[in-house]
Amino acid sequence: MHCPKCSSDDLKVLDTRAGKIASTRRRRECQGCGYRFSTIEEILREDLVVVKRDGRRESFDRTKLATGLRRAIAKRPIDAEQINGLLSQTLRQIESEFDSEVPSRAIADAIMLRLKNVDGVAWLRYASFYEDFMGISQFVEELVNLGGNKKGDKNGG
Ligand SMILES: [Zn+2]
Structure with missing residues (x-):
C-alpha cells in the first residue's frame, strides 16, 4: 500500500476498528508527508x-x-x-x-x-x-412512480 498523496509506502496504522460484519477499518498516517487516511478491509x-x-x-x-x-x-x-x-x-x-x-x-x-x-x-x-x-x-410503472410525487396536475394555473 502507498500513500495516496506522495506514494510513500512508509505508513503507520494509528487506529484499527472492527467494522460491521467482516470488515476492518484502519486509520493510517503516511510517515513521508504526514497525510492521514482510512482504509477498509473486507473478507472476500x-x-x-x-x-x-x-x-x-x-x-x-x-x-x-x-x-x-x-x-x-x-x-x-x-x-x-x-x-x-x-x-x-x-x-x-x-x-x-x-x-x-x-x-x-x-x-x-x-x-x-x-x-x-x-x-x-x-x-x-x-x-x-x-x-x-x-x-x-414494471419498468414503466417504476418510472411513473418516480415522477408521480407531485400533487395536482400540470394545467392547474
Ligand atoms: Zn505521503
Whole structure:
C-alpha cells in the first residue's frame, strides 16, 4: 500500500476498528508527508458464484459490480464513500441470503433497491442496464412512480 498523496509506502496504522460484519477499518498516517487516511478491509467470498440469466456461471467479481455502479452515478452528486457503503451493504445482504450461488438478478435488485434511496437518476440508469430483468411494464410503472410525487396536475394555473 502507498500513500495516496506522495506514494510513500512508509505508513503507520494509528487506529484499527472492527467494522460491521467482516470488515476492518484502519486509520493510517503516511510517515513521508504526514497525510492521514482510512482504509477498509473486507473478507472476500471467493467461492461466491453468479448465475446469469442464461444459466452460465461465473465467479463473483466485485470490481465488475463497482464499474456498473460508477457508470450509473457518473456526474451525479454521490461520493465514493456512499457507493462503497452501498456495495458493502449489498454484498452482506447477498451473502446472508445465498449460500454459494447467487442469481445475477438478485444482485442487481439488491443494488437498485438501495440506489433508489440515494439518487433517482442513478437508479434509473442502473435499472436501464437491467431493464430486461424487470420486464418493460414494471419498468414503466417504476418510472411513473418516480415522477408521480407531485400533487395536482400540470394545467392547474
Ligand atoms: Zn505521503
